[in-house]
Amino acid sequence: MPIRIVLAEDQYLVREGLSRLLDTRDELEVAAACGDVDSLLDAVEAERPDVVVTDIRMPPGGTDEGIQAAIRLRETHPEVGVVVLSQYAVPGYALALLEGGSERRAYLLKERVTDIAQIVAAVEAVAEGGSMLDPKVVDALVAESARAEGSPLNELTPRERDVLREMAEGKNNAAIAEALVLTERSVEKVIHSIFLKLGLGWETAVHKRVKAVVLYLAESS
The missing domain is CATH 1.10.10.10 (Winged helix-like DNA-binding domain superfamily/Winged helix DNA-binding domain)
Structure with a gap:
């Protein structure tokens, strides 16, 4: 069975591009693609995915919604893995993501999006209960x-x-x-x-x- 993913990214072109990229892999299936944090949480409830792949900043606030969603999902859906994509190599963001536990959590820089193998590795890691932190x-x-x-x-x-x-x-x-x-x-x-x-x-x-x-x-x- 493929790993079912809910994708969250507020920029339409990036969201569509990443969704199509992930769908090229037989081991992955994009169940839903969302543009804001509320849609993300609704999609998790509706689709029951294995993994969420989310941008760190999304509407409505454009701050750290991806991390906040990960923290909330730790309480409501602890079995769901979360991969946070960020353009910031700031340790503080990664630490905030791991504060409630590093199990099923990954923090990758957005520049890795062009390397599908890196994204797949992160998705598979969190789906299996592991974790990953960007080398930078x-x-x-x-x-x-x-x-x-x-x-x-x-x-x-x-x-x-x-x-x-x-x-x-x-x-x-x-x-x-x-x-x-x-x-x-x-x-x-x-x-x-x-x-x-x-x-x-x-x-x-x-x-x-x-x-x-x-x-x-x-x-x-």
Whole structure:
């Protein structure tokens, strides 16, 4: 069965283009396309989708409606995954999205829309209960945190930093191993070392691991 999606984007041409792009994939099905947050919430009630893909700013306020919708859906439809698309690589927005939990949540920059594989990866991740954070947001968090005097991040080896970035993006051990050309056992050892140096509790669930790392980076920056 394809992953059923409700799409929300206030700009008509962008909405139509993204809808058609998603519909080119057999594993995805766009059940509804909306132009504002109220229509989005109504469509979720009517269509019962697996995933919502939403712009961060929509009518009526044009501020952070996408994130507010995600927070509301956490309460009303916790089984629905949400991918927020934003043109802002601002850690604060991503943290607001993850505040109530990182499970079934993803934050991607709009520039990724041209790469269908990235969008599909995010949709599949949240549909399966995972999470994903845009690499540019992760890089911004790591850079800010590393500048802090006495930051434990400065104790990490280059390999540990590479794994930290991959982990914060929402990748599991197998995906990290593939990306960095390592064995899964090596990745596990590196992650243990990272969590030890950063003083974080060990987490096996990927979405909890993402939240732990991202909150650490935010508090350290």
